[in-house]
Amino acid sequence: MAKQMGSIHRGEMDQSTDPKHRQMEEVQAPAVGLPSYTSKTDTKCLYCDREDSAEHTLISCPRWTSQRLRICETLGRETEALTPASVVEGMLDTAEKWGAIQECIIDIKKSKSVELAGGDG
Template sequence: MFKLPPTQALTGHGSFKTYTFKIGKTRDASCVYCGEEDSPRHTLFSCERWAGIRRECEVGIGDVITANNMVDYMLQSETKWKEIERAMTRIMTTKEQDERRHEGTRNN
């Protein structure tokens, strides 16, 4: 599995429709899973598609992850960094695989 750094999620340059719409790669910024605006904040903290992964991460660090506390937790310990990085990697990797599959079916 290709391991993505948290930088992609933190900068918003990645498989987020708000970004791909901005650069002209997609026609809109709607999340393919729920229809909300697909921003990094939405993907990482509120989209129900990723709730299970978020819950596992929160159990691992012992608290609810939010946009306001994520970086603080990442800097607290290597264990928390790895737990959050693992969750982000799982989300982003799956999201990119889904996107490639969707593009493949659209082009066939």
């Protein structure tokens, strides 16, 4: 019979000592993620009529080619080799790559939000 454990307490020793991990913990996830667009009722991409998703927006939608090229340049990859896993791997590689990729994602997020709202930026 398994003994029930008490509550687990986190202490100073539970903190990450790796600066790369500390920096990631300081960055708020919503700042780097693509938002869910509640004003859009269908699931089709506004720009290419394919199924819309964060992966589609970042990896394959033609509307975001310039941002995707910046990400590929940061990662040292061809666009055909860009995958969600390669983006995450690149972001975790260095703080510089994290910042450059985050900037591209924020650019996409802001532009897409403005365009969904019917604005011109």
